[in-house]
Amino acid sequence: MKAIILFGHGARDNRWREPFDRLAELWRQQHASTPVALAFLEMMSPTLEEAVSLLSAQGATQITVVPVFFGQGGHLRNDFPALLNACRKTYPQIALSATPAVGEEQAVLQAIVDFGARAL
Amino acid sequence: MKAIILFGHGARDNRWREPFDRLAELWRQQHASTPVALAFLEMMSPTLEEAVSLLSAQGATQITVVPVFFGQGGHLRNDFPALLNACRKTYPQIALSATPAVGEEQAVLQAIVDFGARAL
Numbered sequence: 376m377k378a379i380i381l382f383g384h385g386a387r388d389n390r391w392r393e394p395f396d397r398l399a400e401l402w403r404q405q406h407a408s409t410p411v412a413l414a415f416l417e418m419m420s421p422t423l424e425e426a427v428s429l430l431s432a433q434g435a436t437q438i439t440v441v442p443v444f445f446g447q448g449g450h451l452r453n454d455f456p457a458l459l460n461a462c463r464k465t466y467p468q469i470a471l472s473a474t475p476a477v478g479e480e481q482a483v484l485q486a487i488v489d490f491g492a493r494a495l
Numbered sequence: 496m497k498a499i500i501l502f503g504h505g506a507r508d509n510r511w512r513e514p515f516d517r518l519a520e521l522w523r524q525q526h527a528s529t530p531v532a533l534a535f536l537e538m539m540s541p542t543l544e545e546a547v548s549l550l551s552a553q554g555a556t557q558i559t560v561v562p563v564f565f566g567q568g569g570h571l572r573n574d575f576p577a578l579l580n581a582c583r584k585t586y587p588q589i590a591l592s593a594t595p596a597v598g599e600e601q602a603v604l605q606a607i608v609d610f611g612a613r614a615l
Binding site: 377379381383386387388390391392393394395397398401402405406409439441443445446447448449452474476477478479480482483484485486487488489490491492494495 | 497499501503506507508510511512513514515517518521522525526529559561563565566567568569572594596597598599600602603604605606607608609610611612614615
């Protein structure tokens with residue numbers, strides 16, 4: 376079974392995660408047959424490994440991780456691949472892949488441009 | 496004259512800013528009559544105040560700042576309003592407003608969900 380993890384940075388302020396909760400809810404409404412979990416790099420839970428464990432317990436065998444980050448700096452170029460490799464070692468039975476950061480996606484950038492244009 | 500500032504967090508790795516440069520380029524292609532500037536909270540330049548100065552020199556009188564952040568944590572709830580107020584004091588002739596973070600925009604979240612769905 377396929378599943379998806381929406382992976383964010385995390386922050387001290389708990390309200391920071393609200394758009395991530397909305398993202399997961401939107402996913403559930405539109406892709407109910409594909410389980411979704413959030414995961415965070417730091418300061419929020421669950422971790423990436425905890426999210427993989429959760430989805431594995433639900434029967435996931437192929438998990439795609441979507442980094443919900445704009446830029447690809449040290450977190451995505453260094454920390455994230457290391458976390459992903461650690462998860463692959465802990466869960467060798469799961470096919471774990473990752474997309475580029477959502478900031479690489481033209482439709483995301485276009486939605487931001489349109490949002491700005493409406494606000495002028 | 497109206498203008499827009501796309502305001503991001505900033506990072507040590509210079510490649511982190513690539514999606515921001517693409518965002519500004521997309522804006523220029525589609526809204527050529529409304530000048531755009533990037534600005535960063537930390538670790539990258541220009542600062543918000545430098546971006547306001549730049550656009551003011553180009554003749555901007557009304558500037559909308561779009562926080563290109565997903566979550567609204569301490570940076571957007573505390574640091575950003577303080578920076579915005581400092582800019583208002585330095586440039587009282589400019590009408591400076593701000594939108595919510597782009598993570599509050601449903602179309603942005605939908606574009607992320609669609610990106611994830613295509614990657615499965």
